Amino acid sequence: MSDLMNLTLKIWRQAGPADKGGFVTYEVSDISPDMSFLEMLDVLNEQLNAKGEEPIAFDSDCREGICGMCGLMISGHAHGPERTTTCQLHMRSFKDGQTITVEPWRANAFPVIKDLVVNRSAFDRIIQAGGYISANTGAAPDAHATPVPKDNADRAFMAAECIGCGACVAACPNASAMLFTASKVVHLGELPQGQPERDARVVAMVNQHDHEGFGGCTNIGECSTACPKGIPQDVISQLNFDLRTAMRHSR
Amino acid sequence: MTENSTKLVEGLYTVGAPIADAKAPEGPIDKKWTTRKFEAALVNPANRRKMSVIIVGTGLAGGAAAATLGEAGYHVKSFCFQDSPRRAHSIAAQGGINAAKNYKEDGDSIQRLFYDTVKGGDYRSRETNVYRLAEVSANIIDQCVAQGVPFAREYGGLLDNRSFGGVQVSRTFYARGQTGQQLLIGAYQALERQVAAGTVEQFTRHEMLELIVDGEGEDRRARGIIVRDLVTGEIETHLADAVVLASGGYGNVFFLSTNAMGSNVTAGWRAHRKGAYFGNPCYTQIHPTCIPVSGEHQSKLTLMSESLRNDGRIWVPKRREDADKDPRDIPEEDRDYYLERIYPSFGNLVPRDIASRQAKNVCDEGRGVGPVVGDFRRGVYLDFADAIKRLGEDAVRAKYGNLFDMYARITGEDPYKVPMRIYPAVHYTMGGLWVDYDLQSTIPGLFVAGEANFSDHGANRLGASALMQGLADGYFVLPNTIRDYLATAPKNELTEDSPAVVEARRLVEERTERLLAINGERSVDSFHRELGNIMWEYCGMERNEEGLRKAIDLIRGLRAEFWRNVRVLGAADTLNQSLEKAGRVADFLELGELMCIDALHRRESCGGHFRSESQTEDGEALRHDDEFAYVAAWEFTPDTLTDPEDVAVEQVGAGMGAPVLHKEDLVYDFIELKQRSYK
Amino acid sequence: MPTTTLSPRGTTARSTTVALKLLMAVTGLIFVGYLLLHAYGNLKALQGEEAFNSYAEHLRTIGEPMLPYAGLLWIIRVVLILSIIGHAYAAYTLWSRADSARRVKYDAVKTVATAKWMRWGGTFLLVFIVWHLLNFTVPKISPNPHKQGPDILNNPYQLVVATFQVWWMVLIYVAAMVALFMHLKHGAYSAQQTLGWTSTPAAHARAKLVGWVLATVVVVGFLIPPLAIAFGLIGD
Ligand SMILES: Cc1cc2nc3c(=O)[nH]c(=O)nc-3n(C[C@H](O)[C@H](O)[C@H](O)COP(=O)(O)OP(=O)(O)OC[C@H]3O[C@@H](n4cnc5c(N)ncnc54)[C@H](O)[C@@H]3O)c2cc1C
Ligand code: HEM
Ligand code: HEM
Ligand code: SF4
Ligand code: F3S
Ligand code: FES
Secondary structure: OOOOEEEEEEEEEOOOOOOOOEEEEEEEEEEOOOOEHHHHHHHHHHHHHHHOOOOOOOOOOOOOOOOOOOOOEEOOEEOOOOOOOHHHOEHHHOOOOOEEEEEOOOOOOOOEEEOOEEOOHHHHHHHHHHOOOOOOOOOOOOOOOOOOOHHHHHHHHHHHOOOOOOHHHHHOOOOOOHHHHHHHHHHHHOOHHHOOOHHHHHHHHHHHHHHOOOOOOOOOOHHHHHOOOOOOOHHHHHHHHHHHHHHHOOO | OOOOOOOOEOOOEEEOOOOOOOOOOOOOOOOHHHHHHHHOOOOOHHHHOOOEEEEEOOOHHHHHHHHHHHHHOOEEEEEOOOOOHHHOHHHHOOOOEEOOOOOOOOOOOHHHHHHHHHHHOOOOOOHHHHHHHHHHHHHHHHHHHHHOOOOOEOOOOOEOOEOOOOOOOOOEEOEOEOHHHHHHHHHHHHHHHHHHHOOEEEEOOEEEEEEEEEOOHHHOEEEEEEEEEOOOOOEEEEEOOEEEEOOOOOHHHHOOOOOOOOOOOHHHHHHHHOOOOEEOOOOEEEEEEEOOOOOOOOOOOOEOOHHHHHOOEEEEEOOHHHHHOOHHHOOHHHEEOHHHHHOOOOHHHOOHHHHHHHHHHHHHHHHOOOOEEOOEEOOEEEEOHHHHHHHOHHHHHHHHHHHHHHHHHHHOOOOOOOOEEEEEEEEEEOOEEOOOOOOEOOOOOEEEOHHHEOOOOOOOOOOOOHHHHHHHHHHHHHHHHHHHHHHHOOOOOOOOOOHHHHHHHHHHHHHHHHHHHHOOOEOHHHHHHHHHHHHHHHHOOOEOHHHHHHHHHHHHHHHHHHHHHEOOOOOOOOOOHHHHHHHHHHHHHHHHHHHHHHHHHOOOOEOOEOEOOOEOOOOOEOOOHHHHOEEEEEEOOOOOOOOOOOHHHHHHOOOOOOOEEEEEEOOOOOOOOOOOOOO | OEEOOOOOOOOOHHHOHHHHHHHHHHHHHHHHHHHHHHHHHHHHHHHOHHHHHHHHHHHHHOOOOOOOOOHHHHHHHHHHHHHHHHHHHHHHHHHHHHHHHOOOOOOOOOOOHHHHHHHHHHHHHHHHHHHHHHHHOOOOOOOOOOOOOHHHHOOHHHHHHHHHOOHHHHHHHHHHHHHHHHHHHHHHHHHHHHHOOOOOHHHHHHHHHHHHHHHHHHHHHHHHHHHHHHOOOOOO
């Protein structure tokens, strides 16, 4: 239908965690603007496979922007030039003849596993530190026992939209995961059920965040710009507030 | 298995002993679950730590089960192939989750949810299980709210409901278009809490490749799994007292589906090869409103909420020549609003299977729209022009804005101006490993939960019921039934050197080596794509004997070629995504054949299974309750025909003999069987 | 590999990077408060030598006899010194932390301007303050070859005039003011964010505006006297 494109791809290849890695340049041709960025990489991988070269490793699963598995740094932008996930980025956002640089998320807390695949288990550990409400199965009161004001419910939902993709870390000049951490703190902190653990949660989560080796947040705001779910920076403010409250309560 | 007859039926399968008892307790249906919970043996809290359970899968079913068993104090090992438990495919569910809360006071009840689910499943599900599902549904919502799941609320602060999938009550709880994500994050957080507490050990980027079954006959027990660490390539052995599979659905056998790229059948299929029966493999659900395929490169299909059919009108051009025209230039009289034409009373709101089938029919006639994919156009218009005229663009935006945006992002077209294009896509698999009332498979100690089992949806699943089932299984059912097994099952020592373990490990290692050694010409994806085309063509929305027989031949040919000619590059001892895919496709190549055999043997139409030979005069599905009111539970047999010299081929998977059919009769004590009609 | 739980080193609110930021915000705001007064005081120069010098003298006699001569000033000085130490400590700690949080840099990412301005601009301000104190407080240095000696050095007004009659001094101060503007514009907003006062989108937007206004007021206030002197509008 529409015009096919030819592109030059400068892609980070790294055989394993210990390998130094480097860029390799590939040419792809006849790329349809309707392809997603990852489908374009699929096409490249099929070509590599045919030539006997090992395909490029990259993560993806749902390919519809919700699981948070995908994530590439595309010509300097986390998830590419549009506000969306890499899997929902389409080739029509690029121009024929363009050179595109593809890098993995870069952060020491996200070590590279291979090529464009990184290890984001630090996020799981931040959640383990306190990103939950302790409610054992079977112990719950009726769902209508505690009404939640709609404003709080909506704000909790907004923060709960985080898909844990790590683009905020990738984009932050400090490699800070504060947007991710804060979205969980706000999600649970907005709800009445989340109040009993509120102080302990923020203290434990931020400590774990720091311990994982993420940078501190200095309110630069690149994270929110890159976040495919548009989580705003004001969640970080609320995290700061909660931490200060915890400090007052001498946590 | 002495009763098995060895006579081939239709040249494809043999018939074995029927399944006599699914082990539901006696008594009235509304007391059965209470009875079962009471009768299930208890485990002293101090002993729980010494008992271990492996749970494969961290979706709603697996995540909830792992968290709950962890809370109870068992030693749980949880596995998923993604990099975090939170990414299980449950995350993608959009619409909502059903529960018989009757918060709207509109006449909902456990009884009604039970009834709707059995009817929705076209009377091919087990009454006892479905009743229990309806019974625990209300507890699910309580549990999720307590965990902080941000369900939609009304201004008064109470939970909102919507109605879904044609039922007449409002019982669907939702969290905007992300119900699955929010529920899964709730289960995930509960799981992570247990990881921190030390009760759950979490293994991410680990793929189960074999089940360890110790013992023989009645004494055999599922005792562990062999996994591959997807990062280092290391083959690991994990032993436990019981194994739970919650590994999701197998829709990806069709290559293109709304499932995630990694969704696969390997865990279930490996267990099937070890003796677990596979229930109703041919029951697949095809969803009518997906964004159509845009070209050969397509890797997956994206679902758009069915709610679009409330205001959008579906049509195709009357004449093929108009396919290329701008739809806005096609005058009314040249359009065919085919659903409104064929089903004047239900119109665009006919059930999923009918809407899907009719879309395929008009496209097969050559009247589809959009790009030509393969040899014809796969798409029909979903037009909001009338709705925009009637309600105004703002009202349409308020109602469907996020769906329109998603459509625009994917297709690059503006649905406010140009009609959207939709096409059906494989969405859900009702079939799965056969389980009894306790969710235990035919291998003692192997439990199956969530979409991976065949249990509650019969031949068709209602919208918003899969999330309910996954969480019911994970939070409430499994933790109660598995404790009975753990308390009573005899324990014998098993070590990494035990023959059953060594054997399972060897299978995995050989298979891996073999896949890497073939070094043929075709990529894994090309096999997968071809298998998907065969399945879609012959075992998709409409099936018939001729097509299914052809499909079986084609699949056998493709499978043989796969083991001869696939090319998997890279090494076994690193992250190797081609190798992962190859293993999954190898299993799909076997499953696909079983699905076709199942579809062929079931000479009736029911739910998602439409046999063109079995329809009413109006082209509606026609059930044959006298012959087919049973669950088809298939037993695996290895191929005895394979060249005995080539042992390796047989053991790694190329060999698959005629499966054995075991029937579990469905008895309807509480609900009367009826034919459905939507005219 | 099984995902293991690492036990965090610190477990109190105080041991976090957010606590460091709080330190920075509080000390930064102390400085902002001081600068507002300071700029206001400097504007007295427009009213002439009398007004400016008696203001300077007044600063030293506030609180007498409760406080000794220059007592309040010393209190302020101590607070300011502690603030700048705390502020710089936190800034450099976070900076080095950020560096080690991403050892392998991107090939195609352009560094964000804000990050650069805050850090290099802040460092420049630190150097500037050192010079500024040498210039006006201890030991007092007049950069003007024509105006030397105790008469100038002991007369604050004259020292200021002497200083800004030197063109390159004006340039240095203007440069410092540009750095200060950038630093305050982001800093004043950032401090509110750090203190958790911006937890709604509206508050967040307001905080950005406050940053702009504050930076403009301070910098314009500061710039008027030196430029007035440089252009000969006021003088000895
Ligand atoms: C697009 C979409 C929308 C949907 N919308 C709805 C809806 O609105 N309402 C509704 O009720 N249902 C909906 N469904 C259906 C529902 O989401 C699923 O049926 C349900 O979530 C399945 O949950 P599960 O826990 O069984 O499996 P999954 O969530 O699929 O989890 C499978 C888990 O198993 C793991 N796994 C699989 N194989 C292996 C292996 N070999 N080794 C290790 N780990 C393995 C995976 O890592 C994963 O953790 C939707 C489905 C789709 C695809
Ligand atoms: C010693 C030299 C200085 C250095 C190295 C420095 C550095 C920094 C840095 C890196 C930040 C972090 C802001 C960010 O990136 O978001 C910051 C914040 C700030 N600075 Fe400075 N600065 C210095 C001096 C000053 C001075 C003199 C003032 C007062 C005029 C000041 C006021 C502020 C304020 C108000 C903030 C905001 C605090 C916050 O972000 O919470 N700084 N500074
Ligand atoms: C153009 C702008 C400025 C002018 C003309 C100016 C002028 C002066 C003068 C005349 C003094 C001596 C006052 C006295 O001893 O009574 C002084 C002191 C001081 N100024 Fe500035 N200043 C300017 C900008 C700044 C800035 C930007 C800062 C800080 C970031 C600053 C910090 C100080 C400090 C800390 C002192 C010492 C106060 C004391 O201890 O007595 N000044 N300034
Ligand atoms: S906050 Fe946004 S960018 Fe960060 S992990 Fe969550 S969704 Fe991704
Ligand atoms: S970009 Fe980084 S500095 Fe903070 S506001 Fe965002 S985490
Ligand atoms: S692959 Fe799931 S968000 Fe991109």
